[in-house]
Amino acid sequence: MEHPPERKQNITFIPGSIASIRLFGVTVRLHFTFALLLVFLVVAGIGEGQSAPANAIYIAALFGSVALHEVGHALVGRHFSVRALEIVMFPIGGVTRLEQSPKPREEFWIAAAGPLVNIAIAAGLFLALLWRGALLPVQGLLRPTDANLLERIAGGNLVLAAFNLLPAFPMDGGRILRSALALRRPPEQATRLAARAGQFLAIGLGLYGLLAANFLLVFIAFFVYLGAAQESAAAVGQILTKGTPVRAAMVTDFRTLSHADTVRDAANLLLATSQQDFPVMHADQVIGLLGRAALLRAMASSGPESYVAGAMNRDFVRVSPDQDLAATIPLLSQAGSCVLVMEDDRLVGLLTSENLSEFLLLRRFGMPPA
Ligand code: ZN
Numbered sequence: 001m002e003h004p005p006e007r008k009q010n011i012t013f014i015p016g017s018i019a020s021i022r023l024f025g026v027t028v029r030l031h032f033t034f035a036l037l038l039v040f041l042v043v044a045g046i047g048e049g050q051s052a053p054a055n056a057i058y059i060a061a062l063f064g065s066v067a068l069h070e071v072g073h074a075l076v077g078r079h080f081s082v083r084a085l086e087i088v089m090f091p092i093g094g095v096t097r098l099e100q101s102p103k104p105r106e107e108f109w110i111a112a113a114g115p116l117v118n119i120a121i122a123a124g125l126f127l128a129l130l131w132r133g134a135l136l137p138v139q140g141l142l143r144p145t146d147a148n149l150l151e152r153i154a155g156g157n158l159v160l161a162a163f164n165l166l167p168a169f170p171m172d173g174g175r176i177l178r179s180a181l182a183l184r185r186p187p188e189q190a191t192r193l194a195a196r197a198g199q200f201l202a203i204g205l206g207l208y209g210l211l212a213a214n215f216l217l218v219f220i221a222f223f224v225y226l227g228a229a230q231e232s233a234a235a236v237g238q239i240l241t242k243g244t245p246v247r248a249a250m251v252t253d254f255r256t257l258s259h260a261d262t263v264r265d266a267a268n269l270l271l272a273t274s275q276q277d278f279p280v281m282h283a284d285q286v287i288g289l290l291g292r293a294a295l296l297r298a299m300a301s302s303g304p305e306s307y308v309a310g311a312m313n314r315d316f317v318r319v320s321p322d323q324d325l326a327a328t329i330p331l332l333s334q335a336g337s338c339v340l341v342m343e344d345d346r347l348v349g350l351l352t353s354e355n356l357s358e359f360l361l362l363r364r365f366g367m368p369p370a
Pocket of ligand 1: 069115
């Protein structure tokens with residue numbers, strides 16, 4: 001829910017992740033703010049009535065529960081053929097980025113799947129404890145001890161489910177609300193309503209947090225607010241681009257590099273143009289894409305006289321000019337900042353996040369430059 005001001009809000013690009021793991025075939029990435037939260041929790045748990053290992057297990061179990069919650073979204077999405085690009089773990093939970101927007105009925109089930117996973121984990125643990133006759137009084141849960149560890153994990157899952165079911169964007173409850181609204185209203189309106197609910201909730205939560213001097217609550221409210229704003233911008237971006245071909249928004253006036261060019265040539269082009277990504281050609285065939293970051297890395301590691309062919313990315317993302325623009329936005333954020341538009345094997349344009357932002361801006365002013 002990182003988010004540069006105004007223009008780039010339209011694009012669901014989540015920078016700032018530090019590590020990634022794979023769960024059930026889905027990439028789960030940790031946002032750096034999540035690591036900060038882990039450190040905070042470990043430090044906050046020290047000196048309570050529990051041992052350090054129990055504290056570590058508790059935190060790891062809650063982290064695992066949030067991850068499984070997200071995997072729940074991803075797997076139900078897959079059931080509806082809505083592919084999950086990745087899961088990013090933030091302090092207030094994970095965000096599953098889907099490749100395209102699901103239909104209302106699908107969105108309902110995809111959103112409900114996450115909290116249902118937490119309810120299932122809690123129910124399983126409570127039943128197991130009950131079975132063993134080890135269920136302790138619930139009032140004791142606020143005082144962490146080693147004895148009530150499993151019960152606290154179960155309780156934590158219930159809190160996760162309840163929090164996520166709040167009927168406000170960007171929480172799952174907000175998605176459920178939107179899917180219900182979208183049955184009778186245009187999607188853009190449904191999204192705006194659900195997002196506004198999220199922002200009202202965030203403001204209320206933030207004010208309460210300030211009055212009660214509960215700064216964790218203020219922190220959560222801040223993320224909810226940003227999330228709601230970003231979700232609605234992303235959804236509006238999807239709506240503004242749906243049914244528009246990639247061709248309408250692509251850059252057609254661009255420069256390319258030859259495979260025999262050096263990093264110095266590329267750097268000169270970077271300075272001379274406003275372009276940041278350069279297709280690398282061999283005759284009229286594209287063989288790679290050299291982005292600004294890779295160029296600078298090559299400059300530092302191999303020097304200006306090395307060849308661009310050694311530094312370029314050979315697994316660039318390509319799209320067809322007739323493809324729906326709305327479907328390529330997530331691909332673009334996955335690829336970094338540029339995808340190549342290719343008709344058969346011929347390069348016809350570049351689709352960059354910069355240009356897409358301009359396109360959306362013009363669209364918003366009712367000026368479709370198609
Ligand atoms: Zn969720």
